[in-house]
Amino acid sequence: MKGHALPFLWARGLLAAATAWKALLLALALNAALALVVTAPLASRLHDLLDSRPAADGLAKGWDVVLGAHLIRSEPGLLGDPARLGALERGTLPLADVPRLSGPLAGLFAAGLLHAALSALLAGGFAGRFAAERERGNLAAFLADAARLGLPSLFIGLVGLAAILGAFFLFVELPRAATLSPDLRWDWERTGLSLLRLLAFLGTTGAIRAVVAQSRAALGLAKTANPFLALASGAGFVIGRPVKALLLEIAFGVTALLPLSLWLYFAPSWSGGDVRLLALLVAGQQAVVLLRIVARAAHLGAATAWMRGAREAARPAPAKIEA
Amino acid sequence: MHRLRALLGFAALLSPALPAQAGPRVPSVASYRIEAAWDGEQKTLSGRETVTFVNRTSRSLPDALLHLYLNGFRNTRSTLSPGIPQPEGSSDFGFCELKRVALPDGTDLTRRISFAPPAGGNPDDRTLARIPLPRPVEPGETLVLEIDFESHLPRGTLRTGWKDDFVFAGQWYPKLAKATDAGWRGRPFHPSTEFFADFGDYDVTLLLPGEVKGRVAVTGRVVAETDEAAERVRVRARAEDVHDFAFAFSPRFEVKKETVAPKGLPKVDVFLFLQPDHRRSRERYFRAAREGLALYGAWLTPYPWPTLTIVDPPAGSGAEAMEYPTLITGATTWLSPSSEGEPGGLVLHELAHQWFQGAVATDEVSEAHLDEGLTSFLSARAAMRIYGAPSPVVEAFGVPIPLRSLKRPLPEGESQDALDQAAFSRSDPTLRETWRSLDDAAVRTNAYSRTALLLESVARTTGEQPLMAALKEYARRFAFRHPTTSDFLDVLGEVAGPEARDLVERGWASAGAVDYAVTSATTRRSAPPAGWVGDGPHRVYRAPAPPGPGYESTVVVQRLGEIAWPVEVEMRFEGGRKVTRRWDGRAEWRRWRITGPRLLSVVVDPRHTCLLDVNRLNDGLRTAPEPTAARAWAHRLRFLTQNLLELFALLAALPGAAL
Numbered sequence: 001m002k003g004h005a006l007p008f009l010w011a012r013g014l015l016a017a018a019t020a021w022k023a024l025l026l027a028l029a030l031n032a033a034l035a036l037v038v039t040a041p042l043a044s045r046l047h048d049l050l051d052s053r054p055a056a057d058g059l060a061k062g063w064d065v066v067l068g069a070h071l072i073r074s075e076p077g078l079l080g081d082p083a084r085l086g087a088l089e090r091g092t093l094p095l096a097d098v099p100r101l102s103g104p105l106a107g108l109f110a111a112g113l114l115h116a117a118l119s120a121l122l123a124g125g126f127a128g129r130f131a132a133e134r135e136r137g138n139l140a141a142f143l144a145d146a147a148r149l150g151l152p153s154l155f156i157g158l159v160g161l162a163a164i165l166g167a168f169f170l171f172v173e174l175p176r177a178a179t180l181s182p183d184l185r186w187d188w189e190r191t192g193l194s195l196l197r198l199l200a201f202l203g204t205t206g207a208i209r210a211v212v213a214q215s216r217a218a219l220g221l222a223k224t225a226n227p228f229l230a231l232a233s234g235a236g237f238v239i240g241r242p243v244k245a246l247l248l249e250i251a252f253g254v255t256a257l258l259p260l261s262l263w264l265y266f267a268p269s270w271s272g273g274d275v276r277l278l279a280l281l282v283a284g285q286q287a288v289v290l291l292r293i294v295a296r297a298a299h300l301g302a303a304t305a306w307m308r309g310a311r312e313a314a315r316p317a318p319a320k321i322e323a
Numbered sequence: 324m325h326r327l328r329a330l331l332g333f334a335a336l337l338s339p340a341l342p343a344q345a346g347p348r349v350p351s352v353a354s355y356r357i358e359a360a361w362d363g364e365q366k367t368l369s370g371r372e373t374v375t376f377v378n379r380t381s382r383s384l385p386d387a388l389l390h391l392y393l394n395g396f397r398n399t400r401s402t403l404s405p406g407i408p409q410p411e412g413s414s415d416f417g418f419c420e421l422k423r424v425a426l427p428d429g430t431d432l433t434r435r436i437s438f439a440p441p442a443g444g445n446p447d448d449r450t451l452a453r454i455p456l457p458r459p460v461e462p463g464e465t466l467v468l469e470i471d472f473e474s475h476l477p478r479g480t481l482r483t484g485w486k487d488d489f490v491f492a493g494q495w496y497p498k499l500a501k502a503t504d505a506g507w508r509g510r511p512f513h514p515s516t517e518f519f520a521d522f523g524d525y526d527v528t529l530l531l532p533g534e535v536k537g538r539v540a541v542t543g544r545v546v547a548e549t550d551e552a553a554e555r556v557r558v559r560a561r562a563e564d565v566h567d568f569a570f571a572f573s574p575r576f577e578v579k580k581e582t583v584a585p586k587g588l589p590k591v592d593v594f595l596f597l598q599p600d601h602r603r604s605r606e607r608y609f610r611a612a613r614e615g616l617a618l619y620g621a622w623l624t625p626y627p628w629p630t631l632t633i634v635d636p637p638a639g640s641g642a643e644a645m646e647y648p649t650l651i652t653g654a655t656t657w658l659s660p661s662s663e664g665e666p667g668g669l670v671l672h673e674l675a676h677q678w679f680q681g682a683v684a685t686d687e688v689s690e691a692h693l694d695e696g697l698t699s700f701l702s703a704r705a706a707m708r709i710y711g712a713p714s715p716v717v718e719a720f721g722v723p724i725p726l727r728s729l730k731r732p733l734p735e736g737e738s739q740d741a742l743d744q745a746a747f748s749r750s751d752p753t754l755r756e757t758w759r760s761l762d763d764a765a766v767r768t769n770a771y772s773r774t775a776l777l778l779e780s781v782a783r784t785t786g787e788q789p790l791m792a793a794l795k796e797y798a799r800r801f802a803f804r805h806p807t808t809s810d811f812l813d814v815l816g817e818v819a820g821p822e823a824r825d826l827v828e829r830g831w832a833s834a835g836a837v838d839y840a841v842t843s844a845t846t847r848r849s850a851p852p853a854g855w856v857g858d859g860p861h862r863v864y865r866a867p868a869p870p871g872p873g874y875e876s877t878v879v880v881q882r883l884g885e886i887a888w889p890v891e892v893e894m895r896f897e898g899g900r901k902v903t904r905r906w907d908g909r910a911e912w913r914r915w916r917i918t919g920p921r922l923l924s925v926v927v928d929p930r931h932t933c934l935l936d937v938n939r940l941n942d943g944l945r946t947a948p949e950p951t952a953a954r955a956w957a958h959r960l961r962f963l964t965q966n967l968l969e970l971f972a973l974l975a976a977l978p979g980a981a982l
Contacts, residue, residue, distance in 0.1 A: 035964040043957035050956075051948035054924045055940050060952040062728060065715065066735050069742040070939045108964060112971030119972040180721075182639025185487050186600050187657040190638070191721035198720045260966065270958060272951030278958065285962045292969050 004309055006244065009302040010251050016301025017294050019136040020129050026139070027122055027293045028286065031115065038111045042078070042104045049075060060271040080105035119296075120157035124149030126297050127220030130304040149219055152227035156219070159231060160212040164205050171201040203246070206253075210245035211238045217303040221311070237307060248302060256295035263288045349803050352379055352521035353499045355568065359474075360530035366414070366485055368474040372496055375523075376466045380504045383459040387468060388439065388507035389452045392494030393419035395512035396477040396484075400447035402440075406514020406763065408480050417477035417484065421497060424454055425469045432456070432468075440511060450512040451500070472497050479641030481514070489573040491634065491642035491652070496568070501686070501805070510688040515766040516695075516757045519686040520566040522803055529558045531572055538576040540596040540634045542568045542650045564627070564803060565648035566684050571634045575599055581609050585617035588625045594632045601635050604655040604666055608633055611670035611709075618705045619675060622791055623798040627682045633670065644669055646676035660725045664710035671709070672702035682802045689756045690808055691766065692831065696753075696774020697794070703734035703775055712736070734775040735934045740764070741772035744935070748773045753831040754808065776934040777830040781823050783932035784889060789819035826888070830935065835885025839908065839927045840941035841892075842881045846922035849875035876922035876946075881912040884937065893929040896920040903929075922946050 017024065049071070050056035058064045059071070076082050080103030087093035088105070101109055128145025129136045179193035215227075215234025222230060238245040263284065270278050359370025378384055395403030396417035399410065410416060424432040432454050439453035440446055460466045474495045477484045483493040494517070500509025501519045508519060525543060533554040539545060543562025551557050562568060576596040584590040593612045597605055612633060616626050632650040636642040643654035651673035655666040679701075680687055680694035687694055706713075712730040716723045735741055750761035753769040760766045782790045797806070797814040808831070816824035848870030856865050880892055887909045894902045897920040906913050926943035928936060936942065 031965055031968055034968055035961050038964050039957060039961045042960060043953065046953035046956055047948075047950055049940070050953040051950050052945050053940055054926050054943035054945055056949075056952035060955050065729055065731050066742065067939055070937070073743070074938045074940055108967060111964075112968055115968040116971045182486070182641075184639070185637065187638055188600060191658065194721035269955075271955050278954075282958070285965070289962075289965045289969065292966070296969075296972065 004306055006247055006251060009248060009306050010255070010298075012305045013252065013298035013300075013302025014255075014294070016130050016136065016305065017298035020126060020142065020297060022137060022139040023122065023125060023129070023142045024290065024293055024297060027119070027297075028290045030118055030122075031289060031293070032286065034111045034115050038104065038107045041107070045075075045078065049078075062269060062271070077103050079103060116157070116161075117154060120154040121146055121150035123157070123216055123300060124151070124153035124219070126300050127153060127216045127304065129220075130217070130301045131220030131308070145220075149225050152219055152225045152230065153216055155227040156212055156215045156231055156234075160208050163208045167201055167204040167208065171197050171204060206246050206249045207238065207242065210249045211235050213249070213299055213303040214238050214245065214307060216300055217307045220304055221308060237310070248299070248306070252295050252299040252302070255298070256292045259288045259291040349522055350377070350379070351375075351523045351564075352377055352502065353566075354523035354525070355496070355498075356526045357496055357568075358528045358530075359496070361490070361532070363488075363532060366417075366476045368476070368492065368495055370472060370474075370496070372470050372472065374466075374468045374470065374497075374499060376460070376468070376499055376502070376521075378460045378462050378464050378466065378502060380502050381462055382504055382506060383461050384456075384466075384502065384507065385459040386456055386507075387454045387466065388500040388509045389421070389454065389470075390494070390498045390500055390509055390512070391419040391421070391450050391452055392498070392512045392517075393417045393474050393476070393483070394449040396481075397449055398447075400445070402445045402448045402450065402511040403481070403514055406481060414478045415480065417475045419472060419474045419495070419497060421452060422471035422473060423469075424471075426457070427467045427469065430457060444511060448511045451509050452497070470497050479636075479639075481641050482517075482645050484641055486637055486640040488575065489571070489637050489640055489642075491569070491571040491636060491640065493569040493642070493645060493647060498567075508686070510758065513688065513758045515763055516687045516691040516770065518567065518680070519688055519805075520684070522564055522566050522684065525560070525562040525565060525568040527560045527562075527568055527570070529560070529570065531556055531558055532574070534574040535572040535576075538574060538578055538596065539570060539572040540576070540594065540632045540650060541570040542632075542648050543628075544592075544630050562649065565681075567647050569645075569647040569650055571596065571636070571642070571650075571652075573637075577602070579605060579609075581613075583613050583616050583631075585613070585620050588617065588620040590629075591616055591626050592630045594630065595635065596633065597635045598637050600657045601655050603657065603661070604635065604653075604659060607655075607661065607665075607667050608635065608653060608670060611667035612674065614709050615671045615674040615705060618708065619678060619701065622701065623678050623795055624682075624802060626677060627802065628677075631674070631677070635666075644673060646673045646680065648681045649677070651676070656723065658721075658723055660716060660723055664706055664713045665716075667710060668702065668706040668713065671705045672698055675701045675705070678798050683798055684803070684805050685807070686805070688758065690754075691757045691770035692753045692774040693806070693808060693811060695770040696778070699734060699737070699771045699775035700778040701794075703737055703779070707733050734772070734779055737772065737775070740768045741776065744768050744772045744776060744937075749834055749836065752834045753777075773830070773935070777827060780830075780888070780933045780935055781819075781826050783930070783934075784826065785820060785823045790815075790823060793818035793823070822889075829886055833886050836937045837886045837888050837933055837935040838882070838884035838937045838941070839888070839890055839933075840881050840883050840938070841878065841925045841927055841944040842912075842941075843877065843879035844922060844925045844944040844946050846874050846876040846946045849873045849918055873918055874921045876917045876919075878915045878917070878922070878925045879912060880906065880914075880925075880927050882908055882910070883941075886935070888933045888935070890928045890933065891930065893926045895923045895925075897923060 055067060058067045072078060079085055080101050084093055084097060084101055085105065125142040125146030128149050129142050135141050175197055179197055180190060184190045211234050214237045215230045218233035219225060219227065219230040267284060270281050354375045355372055357370055357372040359368045361368055395401045398416065421436055424436060426432065435455045437453050438449045439451050440448050476490065476492060479486045479491060483491055483495065498520060500507045501521055530551065531539065533550065533556045536548055536556040539558045541560040542565055543560055545558055545560050547559040549557045575598065577599055579595045579597060581593050582590055583593050593609065595605065595608050612631060620626055628649045630649055634650065634652045635655065636652055638656055642652050645652045653666040653670050659665050675698040676694060679697045685693040712732045714725045714727050715729050715731055716725045748765065748768045750765045751769060753773055757766045757770060778790065793815045796818050797811055800814060801810060812824050812828055815827060850870040851868050853865050853867040855862055857863055878894060890906055890908050892904045892906055894917065900920055902917065904915060924943060924945045928942055
C-alpha cells in the first residue's frame with residue numbers, strides 16, 4: 001500500500017491524534033464544561049418541576065409524548081420561546097431569528113459559537129503539533145502553537161463557515177419551494193429532488209471542509225502564519241486531488257459518527273436506580289464525544305501527513321554524494 | 324333504574340346486526356339527474372341537472388336556495404378564501420355559474436337569481452343563490468328545477484379540483500340547501516365545515532376522456548360505460564339514499580376491487596382507486612376497510628350501502644382525507660412507513676364518516692362535533708385496536724422517519740390539536756356554530772379532538788359499554804335522518820345514563836378546561852393531644868409529649884379548571900398501603916386528613932380517566948422529593964448538548980465529522 005493511500009492516511013491521522021492525547025482531553029474537558037454550564041439551569045428547573053410530581057415517573061424511562069406536551073405547555077419557557085422552538089423543529093426558523101432565541105436555546109446557541117471558536121483556536125494548536133517533527137504530545141507546545149496559529153485558523157474557519165452557509169442557502173433554501181412543489185406528479189420526484197438538494201449541500205460542504213483541513217495543514221507546515229497563503233495552498237491542494245480529499249473527509253466523518261450511532265442504537269438509557277450504571281453511562285458518553293473529537297483532530301493529522309508527503313515527493317531528489 | 328339502563332345498553336349492544344339497511348330510510352327529498360361533460364383544457368364541467376325536490380317539511384317554501392360551493396374559489400373575497408393557500412394564478416380559482424334555471428313548463432327563473440349571504444354575512448360571497456318561485460312549494464308538493472350550469476374546477480388545494488390528469492370533483496354542481504321546518508337552511512361555504520343536505524337519489528352521466536374508462540370513482544356505483552366519438556367515454560353512475568355526489572378520475576388510477584363480508588354483516592364491494600406509486604399501500608387500504616367495516620358494523624349498524632369507494636389521491640392534490648357518501652379519500656406517500664398505521668388510521672376516520680354524516684346526516688356547519696367528534700372518537704378506538712399506538716413520523720428531505728421509541732396513544736396523542744386542546748378550545752365552547760368560532764384552530768380542536776377526548780373520558784368514567792351502546796342506538800335510531808345535539812344527548816342519557824349525558828353536555832357547553840391538581844400533601848408524626856382535655860371534673864392537663872409512631876397526613880386537591888369531573892384520589896402510604904377516595908369534583912377544593920402510616924404520594928385521577936385534564940403534571944404530589952426523572956433528563960440533555968456543541972464545531976468548518 002502506498003504511503004498516501006486512503007487507509008494509510010486514515011491510520012496516520014489517528015496515530016497523530018493519539019500522540020496529542022493531552023490536547024484531546026483538554027478539548028473534551030472544554031466541551032463537557034460548556035455543556036454543563038448550558039444545561040445546569042435547565043437541570044435545576046427540571047428538578048423543581050419534577051421531583052415532587054409522581055407523574056414524572058412516566059418521564060424517567062424516556063420521552064412520553066402526552067406528558068411531555070403537558071410539561072412544555074405548563075412551562076412554556078422551559079426550552080425557550082415555544083414559537084421559535086416549533087419553527088426550529090419544523091426547519092422553518094429564519095436564519096435571522098436564530099440569535100433571538102431565548103432561554104436554554106439561546107444559551108446553547110451562544111455556547112455553540114464559543115465552542116466553535118475555541119475548537120478553531122485549538123485546531124491551530126493541532127496543526128502546529130502535527131507539522132512538528134517531535135514533541136507532538138507536549139501540551140505546552142500545543143498551547144504555544146494554538147496561540148501562534150489560533151487566529152489564522154479561526155479566520156480559515158470563518159471563511160469556511162461563510163462558504164457553508166452560502167452552500168446551504170444555494171442548495172437547501174433556494175430550491176426548497178421548487179423541490180417540494182405540489183405540482184410534481186410523483187412522490188419519488190419530490191423525494192429525489194429533496195435528496196439531491198441534500199447531496200449537493202453535503203458534497204459542497206465536504207469539499208469546503210476538505211479545503212479548510214488542508215489549509216490548516218498548510219498553516220502548520222508553513223513558516224509564516226499567513227491564513228491567505230494557507231487558504232490558497234489548501235484550495236490548490238484539494239483542487240488537484242478532489243476525489244481523494246472528499247473521500248478522506250467522508251472517512252473521518254464516518255469515523256466520528258459511527259461511535260455515536262452505535263451508542264444511540266445500543267446503549268441503555270438510565271432511568272434511575274443503579275448509580276454505578278449511571279457512572280458507566282457517563283463514562284461511555286464521554287468516550288463517544290472524545291472519539292468525535294479524535295476524528296476531528298485525526299482528519300487534520302492525515303491532511304498534514306498527506307500534504308507533507310506530497311511536498312516531499314515534489315522536491316527534486318538530492319544529487320548523489322560521491323565518496 | 325341502573326339495572327334497567329344496563330339491560331337497555333346490553334340489549335342495544337346485542338341487537339342483531341343482520342339487516343342490510345341500518346334503519347328505515349326516509350323517502351327521497353332531493354334527487355338529482357345530472358348530465359355533465361368535462362373539458363380537460365378549460366377544467367370545466369358543463370352540464371344540466373334536473374332537481375326533484377319534495378317538500379316534506381311543514382312549511383311552505385316561497386323560493387329555492389342553492390349552494391354554489393365552487394364559488395368559494397371564485398375570488399379572494401369569498402368566505403372560503405382565508406382557508407385556501409395563497410393563490411398563485413388563474414388556475415387556483417374556480418366558480419359555478421348558473422346559466423339557466425327553469426321550471427319544467429318552461430318558466431325561466433334565471434333573472435330572479437340573487438346571491439343571498441345570511442344577514443351580516445359576507446356580501447361578496449356567492450356560494451348561496453336564492454331563486455324566488457312563481458308560487459310557493461306547499462308541504463307535500465314537488466318542485467322540479469332544470470338547471471344549466473358551468474363549473475370551473477380550481478387547481479386542487481382544498482377538497483376539490485385537479486392536479487395534472489387527476490380530477491377530484493366534490494361540491495361541483497348546484498345543490499339545494501337543506502329544507503327544514505324553519506325554512507331553507509344553507510350557509511356560505513366555510514373553510515372548516517361544509518355540508519348539510521337532504522337525502523335523495525342521484526343519476527349522473529358524465530362525458531369524460533376515453534383514457535379514463537374503467538378509472539372513474541363515484542358515489543354509489545358506475546352502472547354503464549360506453550365509448551363515444553372523439554375518444555370520449557360516457558359514464559353513468561347511480562346512488563341511492565345519499566345526500567351528495569362526488570367523483571374522481573385519472574388515467575393513471577390502478578383500480579382494485581375486493582368484496583368484504585364481515586361476519587354477520589352484509590357484503591360490501593370495496594373499490595380502491597390507487598396511484599401507481601402508492602402500490603405498497605394497497606393492502607393497507609384494504610385492511611383498514613375490511614377491519615373498519617367489521618368494527619363499525621359491530622359497534623354501530625351494518626354499513627348501509629352496497630359499495631365503498633376509496634380514492635387514493637396524488638400528494639399535493641388537495642383532495643386528501645375527505646368523505647362523501649360511499650366515497651372517501653385517503654392520503655399516503657410512496658415511502659410511508661407501514662408500521663405507523665397509515666393510511667389505515669385516516670381510512671378508519673373517513674370510513675366512520677359513512678355513519679356519522681353519511682347516514683346520520685347532521686348539520687356539519689353548525690354542529691361539526693356530531694360528525695367529526697364522534698368519528699374521531701370511533702376511529703381512534705378502531706386504530707388502537709387494529710394498529711396500537713402509532714409513533715410520530717418526521718420527514719427529512721422527503722424521507723419519512725418514524726421515531727419508533729416514541730408512541731402517540733390515541734386519542735390524546737392523535738395530533739398536535741389533541742395535545743394542545745387545552746389551549747385552543749378556550750376561545751369557544753364546542754356547541755358554538757363553527758363559523759362563529761375564533762379561528763380554524765378552535766374549530767378543529769373543538770370539533771375533532773376535544774369531542775373525541777370528551778367521549779373517551781366519559782367511556783373511562785361511566786363505563787365503556789353503556790357509551791358504546793348509546794352510540795349504537797343513536798346510529799340506529801337516526802340513520803337517514805338529521806338529528807341534532809339534543810337528540811344525541813337524549814339517547815346518551817337514555818342508554819348510558821344521566822351522568823354520561825351530564826358530562827358530555829358539560830364538556831360541550833363550556834369553553835373551560837378540566838384541571839385537577841394536588842396542591843398540598845403533608846405528613847408528620849402525630850403527637851397525642853396537649854393542653855386541657857375533657858370537661859368538668861374530668862378536665863385534665865396533658866403536657867406536650869413527643870410524637871408517637873403514627874403519622875398524620877393532610878391532602879388538598881383543587882379544581883383549577885372550570886369544568887367539574889368526577890375523580891378518584893389515590894393516596895399511597897409507607898408499607899404499601901393504598902387508600903382511594905372518590906370525589907364528584909364539583910367543589911373548588913377538597914381536603915382529606917388521614918392518620919396511619921407515613922404518606923408517600925397523592926395522585927388525583929390515577930387511572931387517567933379524564934383525558935381533558937390540561938395538566939397531568941400537577942395531578943400528583945410526593946411528600947419527599949424523588950429526583951430520578953429530572954436527573955435522568957439532565958443526564959440525557961448534557962449528552963445531547965455535548966453532541967450539539969460538536970455540531971457547532973462542524974458548522975464552523977472544523978475538520979472531521981462531516982457526515
